[in-house]
Amino acid sequence: MPTVTETYSMGVPVEISRIDQELKKLWQDSAGAMTRASLMNLAVYSEEPGSLNKNTQLMAKITENHACRAIVIEADCNATEDGVDAWISAHCHVSGTGSKQICSEQISFLLKGGCTTLLPSIVFSHLDSDLPFYLWWQEEFREPMNPQLWAWVDRIIYDSRDWEDFRAQMRLVESAEEEAKQRMVFCDLNWTRLDNVRFAIAQFFDHPASHHHFGKIRSVRIDFAPGFRSTAVLFAGWLAAQLSWRGEKADVANELRFIGSSGRKIDVELRERPGEPIGEVAMETAEVEFLVTHAKCGDLLEVSRGKPGEKRMPQLMPAAKNDPVSLMGEELMRGGPHHVYLHAVNCVRELL
Amino acid sequence: MRLSNASLDVQRYPICRNLRNLWDNMNRAAEQPEPNPLREGLSTRPVPQPCNIVIFGATGDLTHRKLIPALYNLAADGDLPPSVAIVGFARRKKSDDEFRSDLEEATRKFSRQAVRDEIWKTFAQSIFYHQSDFDDESGYKSLAKRLDEIDKNYGTRGNRLFYLAVAPDQFEPILKHLKAAGLNETCKGSWACVIVEKPFGTDLASARDLNRIVCNSFSEEQTYRIDHFLGKETAQNILVLRFANAIFSPLWNTHYVDHVQITAAETLGVGTRAGFYERAGALRDMVQNHLLQLLCLVAMEPPTDLAADSIRDEKVKVVRSLRRWSRNEIAANVVRGQYTEGAIHGDPVVGYRQEQNVNPDSQTETFVALRLFIDDWRWADVPVYMRVGKRLPKSATEISIHFKKAPAVLFNKDLHDLNVLVIRIQPDEGISLRIHAKVPGTSFRIEPVKMDFHYGTSFGKASPEAYERLLLDAMSGDATLFARRDEVEQAWAFIDPIEEAWHAKKGAPELFFYPAGSWGPEAADDLLARDGRAWRRL
Numbered sequence: 001m002p003t004v005t006e007t008y009s010m011g012v013p014v015e016i017s018r019i020d021q022e023l024k025k026l027w028q029d030s031a032g033a034m035t036r037a038s039l040m041n042l043a044v045y046s047e048e049p050g051s052l053n054k055n056t057q058l059m060a061k062i063t064e065n066h067a068c069r070a071i072v073i074e075a076d077c078n079a080t081e082d083g084v085d086a087w088i089s090a091h092c093h094v095s096g097t098g099s100k101q102i103c104s105e106q107i108s109f110l111l112k113g114g115c116t117t118l119l120p121s122i123v124f125s126h127l128d129s130d131l132p133f134y135l136w137w138q139e140e141f142r143e144p145m146n147p148q149l150w151a152w153v154d155r156i157i158y159d160s161r162d163w164e165d166f167r168a169q170m171r172l173v174e175s176a177e178e179e180a181k182q183r184m185v186f187c188d189l190n191w192t193r194l195d196n197v198r199f200a201i202a203q204f205f206d207h208p209a210s211h212h213h214f215g216k217i218r219s220v221r222i223d224f225a226p227g228f229r230s231t232a233v234l235f236a237g238w239l240a241a242q243l244s245w246r247g248e249k250a251d252v253a254n255e256l257r258f259i260g261s262s263g264r265k266i267d268v269e270l271r272e273r274p275g276e277p278i279g280e281v282a283m284e285t286a287e288v289e290f291l292v293t294h295a296k297c298g299d300l301l302e303v304s305r306g307k308p309g310e311k312r313m314p315q316l317m318p319a320a321k322n323d324p325v326s327l328m329g330e331e332l333m334r335g336g337p338h339h340v341y342l343h344a345v346n347c348v349r350e351l352l
Numbered sequence: 353m354r355l356s357n358a359s360l361d362v363q364r365y366p367i368c369r370n371l372r373n374l375w376d377n378m379n380r381a382a383e384q385p386e387p388n389p390l391r392e393g394l395s396t397r398p399v400p401q402p403c404n405i406v407i408f409g410a411t412g413d414l415t416h417r418k419l420i421p422a423l424y425n426l427a428a429d430g431d432l433p434p435s436v437a438i439v440g441f442a443r444r445k446k447s448d449d450e451f452r453s454d455l456e457e458a459t460r461k462f463s464r465q466a467v468r469d470e471i472w473k474t475f476a477q478s479i480f481y482h483q484s485d486f487d488d489e490s491g492y493k494s495l496a497k498r499l500d501e502i503d504k505n506y507g508t509r510g511n512r513l514f515y516l517a518v519a520p521d522q523f524e525p526i527l528k529h530l531k532a533a534g535l536n537e538t539c540k541g542s543w544a545c546v547i548v549e550k551p552f553g554t555d556l557a558s559a560r561d562l563n564r565i566v567c568n569s570f571s572e573e574q575t576y577r578i579d580h581f582l583g584k585e586t587a588q589n590i591l592v593l594r595f596a597n598a599i600f601s602p603l604w605n606t607h608y609v610d611h612v613q614i615t616a617a618e619t620l621g622v623g624t625r626a627g628f629y630e631r632a633g634a635l636r637d638m639v640q641n642h643l644l645q646l647l648c649l650v651a652m653e654p655p656t657d658l659a660a661d662s663i664r665d666e667k668v669k670v671v672r673s674l675r676r677w678s679r680n681e682i683a684a685n686v687v688r689g690q691y692t693e694g695a696i697h698g699d700p701v702v703g704y705r706q707e708q709n710v711n712p713d714s715q716t717e718t719f720v721a722l723r724l725f726i727d728d729w730r731w732a733d734v735p736v737y738m739r740v741g742k743r744l745p746k747s748a749t750e751i752s753i754h755f756k757k758a759p760a761v762l763f764n765k766d767l768h769d770l771n772v773l774v775i776r777i778q779p780d781e782g783i784s785l786r787i788h789a790k791v792p793g794t795s796f797r798i799e800p801v802k803m804d805f806h807y808g809t810s811f812g813k814a815s816p817e818a819y820e821r822l823l824l825d826a827m828s829g830d831a832t833l834f835a836r837r838d839e840v841e842q843a844w845a846f847i848d849p850i851e852e853a854w855h856a857k858k859g860a861p862e863l864f865f866y867p868a869g870s871w872g873p874e875a876a877d878d879l880l881a882r883d884g885r886a887w888r889r890l
Contacts, residue, residue: 037809202388316471
């Protein structure tokens with residue numbers, strides 16, 4: 001009898017052809033005490049050795065809040081022998097009421113050698129029917145992009161922070177989408193990282209009486225942690241896209257300049273500082289500074305506005321966490337299209 | 353169109369003040385400002401505005417158990433605009449710090465998420481206490497001054513939300529003085545509104561009176577009548593279920609629906625509410641507001657859009673279409689009951705008349721069952737059975753749609769179970785559908801099976817408390833989940849004849865008794881049995 005795991009093991013090895021039967025058996029054996037739940041198919045693909053274990057741990061956490069059929073794939077493209085190994089397991093969590101265990105099932109695959117080309121077939125044959133298909137791609141994209149696979153993807157999730165060549169990667173995803181004639185939603189975890197800071201900045205301008213400040217912003221400073229420059233650039237892209245700023249060619253990599261609709265110049269300074277991915281954002285007009293900074297306790301943002309040097313009354317808001325489980329959780333929670341992301345990307349594509 | 357109110361002498365002509373409020377609101381709607389471009393894609397709900405929330409009855413239970421914990425949770429989740437200040441208004445002497453400390457203790461006890469010191473500290477900085485009697489004019493003048501100061505220091509922008517967490521008999525002095533102090537009006541670009549807690553009257557006359565009192569100070573557009581049932585996730589989901597799923601719409605009418613049942617059961621007795629409950633009873637306490645609101649959501653026609661008034665227009669039509677009964681018909685269609693001693697979950701409990709502060713000869717109903725008809729095109733001849741009661745075997749609020757039998761040919765000659773769609777409001781929010789399936793085997797046996805959707809199972813995220821959602825809506829100017837004046841009055845117009853029949857000196861329908869822990873008096877079962885139906889087993 002297959003074991004229902006509460007730990008992070010990959011579960012029980014199964015023959016590929018018997019996955020469905022074994023999954024069925026898994027639930028029959030545990031009927032009553034457990035409830036299978038699924039809102040989506042969430043496949044994660046990685047070529048990193050040992051990623052099956054690592055991603056199984058992530059899935060165990062992600063499924064606490066997002067019931068799904070998890071399909072975890074590790075591809076070893078350099079293996080000398082071809083082969084596919086598979087495992088099934090379940091991630092169970094006690095429900096809010098404490099009466100039942102809510103379980104998400106996981107199918108894990110290790111693809112070796114030439115079998116990595118079997119990815120679409122492996123994925124397609126194990127999708128939970130009628131549920132959306134989210135693919136979390138942990139690798140760089142490369143040619144040839146298989147249109148057969150992308151045609152099935154509802155949301156493609158990636159982290160552009162890891163990309164060496166943003167423009168080339170983005171081109172590949174966009175062409176895959178075009179070829180597949182599928183309106184796939186691009187979900188960049190690097191963009192998700194910005195959610196709370198964007199929210200904190202946006203709330204300054206909720207009252208219509210604050211809107212006049214938009215036309216007076218003269219400088220923006222964004223502090224980013226080492227390795228998160230692209231996150232900071234995306235943030236600048238967001239401001240530019242939403243406030244109709246046009247980018248000017250930058251002479252210095254971290255000093256960007258935009259031109260507002262009235263022709264005024266807006267200087268955006270990117271500063272590398274140790275700490276959170278986006279440690280602080282300050283936007284200045286001649287009269288007022290809007291400041292979002294990480295509070296000392298780390299998981300809160302301190303937001304305040306006022307004249308520079310003047311005593312302020314900061315408020316606290318939740319800050320985003322930068323671990324993959326939190327980022328994925330946030331991304332899966334939001335749903336919807338990401339037009340704003342694409343506009344932001346288009347504004348700073350050349351700078352990324 | 354821009355409306356001018358410059359020439360109105362609002363001091364001399366009170367009606368002009370109301371007109372001015374109305375015009376201000378119309379202007380607000382007509383001059384919809386440009387949306388905040390930085391909000392695009394960040395939130396799918398109207399954005400709450402900075403404001404001063406003034407709570408009358410700030411030392412009371414509702415403030416401590418519900419309102420402040422709800423506001424704290426909103427702050428902790430980052431949903432509350434930073435520029436929100438809370439001013440507690442009550443009679444007792446207290447300093448700001450004492451008030452904050454009381455609220456902190458209560459929030460630690462009642463909040464759905466653990467209180468974090470650093471968040472509380474920042475949140476508490478914007479909480480103030482204003483001591484005054486409700487009928488002391490000077491208290492309101494000083495309140496106005498204080499609110500102006502807070503506006504200046506906290507960026508609350510002159511927006512005011514007054515929350516009346518007090519008994520209805522306090523509404524009049526509070527609202528009168530708010531008006532006298534000019535607090536019902538604001539400068540251009542700001543707003544003032546009032547949230548009124550139920551009960552909205554005890555009958556049609558008192559509801560009209562209450563509405564008149566409110567309306568003297570605040571226009572209908574500025575008034576939010578809170579019914580926390582409507583803030584529950586599943587109640588909101590009724591409209592999504594009906595109008596976002598094409599499969600239900602064609603079946604949602606007299607041609608396919610046999611009958612509808614709505615049950616709101618609780619294991620609790622009257623507890624500490626005897627004083628109120630003795631005067632109200634189950635009909636006024638639950639049916640007039642919560643249950644009729646649920647019925648409206650189930651039975652209403654699709655609104656033209658999701659604007660508050662479009663939805664409320666359709667809801668009020670349902671109440672208006674409820675068949676009215678003569679006094680004799682009331683006895684045949686409404687059953688009232690009162691619990692006697694019994695047991696809940698195996699523990700013995702006393703009868704209602706033995707509860708503390710209850711009249712030993714009390715005629716107050718703790719249980720009501722009704723057989724209703726909505727006389728409109730969609731629901732003609734479809735009975736709606738409602739029951740509500742205390743000290744029932746389990747706590748559950750559910751709506752069930754019982755579909756008509758399939759034709760009695762082929763498989764259905766011996767089948768008695770109907771297809772049932774159940775919407776569970778609380779607890780274990782979710783939806784289930786009962787269908788028929790063949791039992792595996794060589795014989796041809798058909799049994800009902802249940803397809804079940806549980807919110808808690810599918811969505812890990814806990815739903816916000818109803819008060820969180822409703823407070824946020826009021827701060828955003830979204831009145832969709834609040835009852836409108838005509839809805840309340842129409843509901844009372846339906847309830848009043850029943851109360852009158854029950855309290856008639858001669859020929860009043862009988863009050864039935866049921867042991868605590870049972871599903872109500874037998875007469876309630878007879879109500880359905882007469883139609884060849886039975887209450888759903890919960």
